[in-house]
Amino acid sequence: MLKKFFIPGRFKNSVFIKDSNGIKINKTVIIVGISLILSIIGLLFISNNESYYNKTIAKITSITEQNSADKQMNTQYIRAVILNGHYKGQEITLENKTTNSQALDLKFGVNDEVFVKIQGNPDKKIVSSDIIGFKRDNYIAYVTFIFVLLILSIAGSKGLKSLTSLVVNVLIISVVFNLYLHGFNLILVASIASFLFIFTSLIIVSGVNKKTFSAIIGTILGTLSAMLVAIVIFKVTDANGIHYEEMEFLTTPPEPIFVSEILIGTLGAIMDIAITISSSIQEMYSKNPTIEKKLLLNSAREIGNDIMGTMTNTLVFAYFSGSIPMILLWLKNGYPLYEIININISLEIIRMLTGSIGIVVSIPITMYISMVLLKNHKIGLRS
Template sequence: MNSRKIQKGFWKRLAALAVMAVVCIGLYTASLVDRHPLMENEGREFVKARVIEVIEDNQQSGGVYIGDQTVELELLSGAHQGEHIQAQSSSAYLYGTHCTPNLKVVAIVSESDGELVGSVYGYYREPALLGMIALFLLTIILIGGRRGLYSVLGLAFTFLCIFWFFLPMVYRGYSPVIAAIAVVIATTLVTMYLVGGFTVKATASVLGTVMGVLVAGLLAYLFGKLARVSGYNVSDIESLIYIQEQLDIQVGQLMFAGILIAALGAVMDVSMSIASTLQELHDKNPQLDTRQLFRSGMTVGHDMMGTMSNTLILAFTGGSINTIVLFYAYGYSRMQLMNMYDIAIEIMQGISASMGVVLTVPFVSLIGAWMIVRAARKSSAGNGKTL
């Protein structure tokens, strides 16, 4: 009986993977947008290079770097691969890097009157970043086993939804909020059914997650109306307005779409945790009714509310820590701080996402308890527990 149940679950997950593959193909087709870069890059390319020699250094007495270095580079990629050029490298914080022989860098190369002109863009850090990502994914698979593999697949699908669906739809002029809702629903369905299988608890988690994220978005909209904060009050609005003038992107909705996507992870975590707990409790004690299961879910949710809300608040705070340090150092008054757009946006994002997490608890507890008890009654009449 158990082997038959395992086999049945395997084929259902295989079907989910097949559906995900078909959806990925559809997403890729939707991502084929004819983009026209707003910055002219003709005749210029970013290439991997190696520092051969530092021709002129910019190190002063005392170890201070002033001005630019002049270096000789060997181009390791691009149309001029294998050629050697002289380039300038700044020791600034954001661009350039202090070059030493054999250092791998990224160079900007352009051709002018048949002569190559180059400058060092920055340190070549792609291998380090890819290594970090690979270590993260490998850790999930080694510790989580088959479930970990399904989690990685769900994570990959999430990124595909964002880069192959959300961004192209926004670029084409569609509503960012509607596109974000579609991403939330698609990601939730694939992730929950991959990790939890086609079960009652997975279905309850899907419903609870979607409801929680939509509530977070609605609250953000209402808070924005009350505080008179919109998507046009963000710090980089000048650049976004320029993009809006060139394209049909609905800039005003981007902030609210971002809140929906940002809240998804935490809401999904709470939703699946409570649904799994309810299913486990009912499996251990099938005599529990809907009311008792609901109370158990609320009890578990009470402990999760504080930690998950803390996670979201700290995540938004950590993302703005540089700004917060500046405000603290300059000694801004409470009246000034509480009426700044930046502070209002951070509070609105953190509170609305946390409210989505908190309200997910009763949503999932009620839906999960009702569905689990209902499935158990059907099971006693000869039906299986899985959907």
Template sequence: MLKRYLLPVVIFVLATVILVFSPSLSESFRPAALGQQEFARAQVIEVLEQNLLRDYRVPSVVTGDQRLNVRILEGSQQGAEVEVHNSLNRLHNVHVAAGDRFILMVREGAVRDVHWAYNHDRAGAVYWMLGLMVVLILLLGKMQGLNSLISLYFTGALVIGVLIPGLFAGWHPVLLTVALMALKIVVNFLLVAGYNRKSLVAMLGTLGGVIVAGVMAQYFGEMAQLNGLYLDKGEDLIHLSPDNALQIRWLLFVAIMISALGAVMDVAISMASSYHELREANPQQPESERLLATINIGRDIMGTMTNTLILAFAGSSLTTIMMVWGFQMPLMQFMNIPAISLAMIHALAGSIGLILTIPFTVICASVLYNHPRFQRRNG
């Protein structure tokens, strides 16, 4: 029983240690904060004055301005009451009433501090959804569900506590990402499926698939004269790394490896499980027939999973596609918009990696399950 809980506990503690100590270890090369400002929750005591109109194009939105008396609920100015001028437009629309809570930005000024209604307090909705997801995973998945959550927590620790600081420190993005994703893959399958041949096959298939996806994104991205600068906020990163330690060029590889990992893991474990179950059900079945049957299963999986990646691109670019249609943009113009080209290359690179995960995993399964060393072991 203790062995069952040992690995999850070790991984949980390791992830926590990474998150706790990473900020202090990376302080020397972390970009300096821009300006002295803090964000705190505040509550509207009274709306002193307001001049609001319904937006004639979006009636659910009001524009104009408000003058508010608010109480700061936390931070260095906790308990203070301040007057805030709140300007409302379509994009920045923090419309509040007496009693409402919102996020207030406090910035030090030469004469007096500046207080600005930064945004609605949206964290509550996210936390409630996160809590609901955790409860559902634990109710339906029980111990395996708990292991999945620990694996997700470990992934967050690797990305936030190791990958991001490592990129700013100047470590090579490709080597760093491959190493961290390999570690993530091993930990994930050990937690979810245990240590056995099926897990080992899925690990190798996943790693091969995501590396192919990263190589495809980098190669065809550079063929299309694209680089990490064209990623969302990519250009801003240059100003956060004035010593040029951050290697922007390779961020396409990093981004696609991270985004494609989940789908590739699903395909790899599905293929490994399919081969394993076919072998268990009929040990006497010729290997060629078993491989063909597993590939046939993979074809069905491939059809849905490639749609997942392409539709994710379509969903994230929905408003852009609508603009293209609305302006009757020619195909030549549409295809050569950097953001569109980059998104399509990412979706296609992920799909190629996912497709090749199927034969990778099947080959690994055939080799490992039929190797004399592994045949003497169970599982």
């Protein structure tokens, strides 16, 4: 019979399972082992899932390449075998043209799998075949497998909770998109989804306790403060100076989409700050219940100041990294940097500044809420 028990000392936070033979097994090892088995099964399935696709898939068996005279264009003459559908097992020839930059095209290799368009005659013989896309699910599965294995190996049950939270949030985002496509107000739907993100993420990962409650309130108030500042600025300035060039392909007004982007993008950083502050205060108090209230507050403030700087930089890197190709393009065409920043990446600057406001506001809010919740424990006195 299996029994759970805790080992004092350096293993006090590790859960072990003891069987009838007295063998001790770390819970993390069990989680990682089960996940490893499931991941291997998943990888085997994805590596042989061609029959589940409606599109025709072919596996490249050989490639012959030929460069153009100016060496700016490369033509690949490909032989491949069809893996699914009516023409399964038949060999086809394909042609693929690539440029040196490969910005709008792909260069294939042997054993790559591609989606192809097949045209046949009434006798079910192939007349022509063309490549229409690259089958990427294998590579996505490999990266996902590594990510899952690492997070479970390092964080154990906490990592499993984090993965569960991630899956739940992805489902919420998919619901948001579907509701918007069915005519619902995007800002309203995104606001409701943000509350769900906060509650599900923090409760699943940290459980139902005062630390989580402090982080939830701090995240909500910090996000609302940031959004309120952004909306007031938009109203006062009538959104002058905000350029929506990157959304010019949209057939709907860009403002609701941009506000929703700010809301969801800001939420992640503020949530990270809030749970870090509340967790730090709770941990310091639990390690030293006699700690003075002033000392606890100063320590929490110091932690918050350090995180504030790193998280602000994180927002800068996250938002500007996606604009690097456009920045380089405009610079190569002779546009001055100030004009690029003013016109072409103004949206990223607004997102970054709004998120930074939320971070700054959430730190003191979470600190004082955590202190209030610990008040019943009479900070500075032994319980």
